[in-house]
Structures are given as structure tokens and as C-alpha cells.
Amino acid sequence: MAAAAAVLIGGLGAAGAADAAPALWLVKSDHAKIYLFGTLHALSPAAAKAWRTPLYDQVFGQAQTLWFETDVEGADPKAVADLVAHYGVDPLHPLSQKLAPSQVEVLRRQADLARIDHLRPWAAAxxxxxxxxxxxxxxxxxGADIAMTRTARAGAKPVKFFETLEDxxxxxxxxxxxxxxxxLADVLKERSRPSGHGPARQEPMEQAWLDGDLARLGPALVGQMKTNNPALYNALLKRRNEAWAARLERELATGAPVELVNVGALHMMGDDGLPALLRARGYDVERIQ
Known part of the structure; x- marks a missing residue:
């Protein structure tokens, strides 16, 4: 489930960002300030050393509460395996029966079908x-999430999570x-593209994230999911963002004076992203990085 948490990474354009850096917003109420930071859940060693800016470190130092999607850093491997076994397998209805024959052949070329045929499509995807x-x-x-969860705990900062791994x-x-x-079919299709083609390959996601360029990150990923698979979009982004926005609204009324939210960058994009949802609820929302 560490990979599952990593994939759950989640439109405001780049206007207003003075320098290239991962996107950061400030949300203000009369009671509190909440900073919204869009993360990537898996990073190369070079990016892991480069993404933290003086402004992010200043915000982190001021924050009395840190928020993350889920506790990947503290996940117990056995508990994770049990979750996958409970929610992610379907041995009576294998993948080879759910996919079209042509898709099964593509899957066979990309993976050892005998080892994953028992998985549910979402787990294989x-x-x-x-x-x-x-x-x-x-x-x-x-990834930024695990790194900052670890850093927060080392500094004895309160850490909260929107969801459990089981959620x-x-x-x-x-x-x-x-x-x-x-x-699953869309993942197979994307993996079959020649290198250098397709929306996710034209501009490396990691570099777009480091540059804070949501115009490159968003349309190719969020927009594609919303158009091609609305049920997946609603489950993984829209409904979760709405639930998180409601939770943050309570924090803006009764929470700590300064809080920092670190969730996948895709959760910040579009009309259903956290900045847009909180702005629609009447809060002052400003992109500051």
C-alpha cells in the first residue's frame, strides 16, 4: 500500500509565482492561516535534495500542526499486506477474464500475468x-510526504492525517x-506509448512539479482523468478534496493559528482543487510560491 499511497498524488495557473518552485498557497481566516503545499509522493534523489525552499522551511517552522494524506511513513508492512489481500485481490474473477483479449495480451507483455492475474484491476493498475x-x-x-512526516515527528510537531491506509x-x-x-486499460495504453510521446511524457512530471508549473502538471493528468474516467476522478480527487476542504474549514475556525497541509499536487488543481474549493467558501486564498 505504500505504492497505493504514492499514486494518490494529486486549476490555478502559475501566475503569481515569482520563482520556479513547487506550488504553495496561503489560506487565511480571522482565526488562522493554513498553508497548502502540493507534493509528489515519490522523488528522485536529486529532486529530494532540491525541492525545499527557504519559504517552505519558514512556513514549516511556523506551523503548529502538519497535515498529510495518510501515514505512509509509519505504515506496518504486515498491515499493508493484509489490506492488499483484503481489498486488492479477486482470485475467482481474474484479470484475464475482466479485460478484453487484446488488453490481456498487452498486460502479458508488460508483466508476469500468472503472478498478478489474481489482483483486482485497481491494484494491478x-x-x-x-x-x-x-x-x-x-x-x-x-517523497516529500514521508520526508516531512519524518521531520515533523523528529521535531515533536503535531501530525494529523486526513485518511488511513484502509480508507x-x-x-x-x-x-x-x-x-x-x-x-487498468488506460495504464496499459500509456505504458505502451513510445518513449517521449503522450501527455505524461512530453514534460517530466517531476520537473514540472519542481518548477511549480501547474499548466504542465494539471491538464495532462487531472483533466485526462476527469474526461476519460469520471468515476475514478470523483472517487480519487473530487470527493476527497471536498471532504478535506470541509475539515480545513473547521481548522480555520477552531484549529491552531498556523497549519501546513502537505498533500499530492493533483489535489490542488482545477475547480475541484483545495485552493479553489476554499476560495469558493469565501476564504482569502493566495499562491505565494
Whole structure:
């Protein structure tokens, strides 16, 4: 499930950002300030050393509460394996029966079908979508989320999470089967593209994130998901963002004076992103990096 948490990475354009750096917003109420930082859940060693800016470190130092999607850093491997076994397998209805024959052949070329045929489509899609990222040198343990969870705990800062790992597994497990199958089919199709083609390959995601260039990050990923698989978009982004925005609204009324939210960059994009949702609720929202 570490890979599952990594994939759950989630439109305001880059206007207003003076320098190239990962995007950071400030949300203000009469009671509190909440900073919103869009992360990548897996980073290359070079990016892991480069992304923290003086402004982010200043905000981190001021924050009395740190928020993350889920506790990947503290996850117990056995508990993770149990979650996958409970929510991510379907031995009575293998992948080879759910996919079209042509898709099964593509899957067979990309993976050892005998080893993954028992998986549910969402679990296979997560695994396959992470392989190119990890094989390119990125590491989940180097991702911004785990790094800052570890740093916060070392500094005895209060850490809160929007979801448990089981919550995230259930998000996928509750998808309608057609949405699950389409998710896997889209991953297979993307992995079949020649290197250097396709929206996710034209501009490396990591560099777009480091540059704070949401115009490169957003349309190719969020927009594609919203158009091609609305059920997946609603489950993984829209409904979660709405729940998190409601939680943050309570924090703006009664929480700590300064809080820092670190969640996937895709959760910051579009009309359903956290900055837009909080602005729509009447709060002053400003991109500061």
C-alpha cells in the first residue's frame, strides 16, 4: 500500500509565482492561516535534495500542526499486506477474464500475468503505473510526504492525517468495476506509448512539479482523468478534496493559528482543487510560491 499511497498524488495557473518552485498557497481566516503545499509522493534523489525552499522551511517552522494524506511513513508492512489481500485481490474473477483479449495480451507483455492475474484491476493498475516512476530512480521513501512526516515527528510537531491506509484502499475497492477496468486499460495504453510521446511524457512530471508549473502538471493528468474516467476522478480527487476542504474549514475556525497541509499536487488543481474549493467558501486564498 505504500505504492497505493504514492499514486494518490494529486486549476490555478502559475501566475503569481515569482520563482520556479513547487506550488504553495496561503489560506487565511480571522482565526488562522493554513498553508497548502502540493507534493509528489515519490522523488528522485536529486529532486529530494532540491525541492525545499527557504519559504517552505519558514512556513514549516511556523506551523503548529502538519497535515498529510495518510501515514505512509509509519505504515506496518504486515498491515499493508493484509489490506492488499483484503481489498486488492479477486482470485475467482481474474484479470484475464475482466479485460478484453487484446488488453490481456498487452498486460502479458508488460508483466508476469500468472503472478498478478489474481489482483483486482485497481491494484494491478497502481502497481504498473508506479513501475516506470520507480525504475527511473524515484523512491517513495524520498517523497516529500514521508520526508516531512519524518521531520515533523523528529521535531515533536503535531501530525494529523486526513485518511488511513484502509480508507485509501477502500476508495479504490469501492470503484464500479467498469471504472476499475478502464483505469487498468488506460495504464496499459500509456505504458505502451513510445518513449517521449503522450501527455505524461512530453514534460517530466517531476520537473514540472519542481518548477511549480501547474499548466504542465494539471491538464495532462487531472483533466485526462476527469474526461476519460469520471468515476475514478470523483472517487480519487473530487470527493476527497471536498471532504478535506470541509475539515480545513473547521481548522480555520477552531484549529491552531498556523497549519501546513502537505498533500499530492493533483489535489490542488482545477475547480475541484483545495485552493479553489476554499476560495469558493469565501476564504482569502493566495499562491505565494
Amino acid at each position: 497502481l502497481m504498473l503505473s508506479m513501475q516506470p516512476v520507480l525504475s527511473g530512480g524515484a523512491q517513495v521513501q524520498a 485509501q484502499a477502500r476508495l479504490f475497492a469501492d470503484l464500479p468495476e467498469p471504472a476499475e477496468v478502464k483505469y
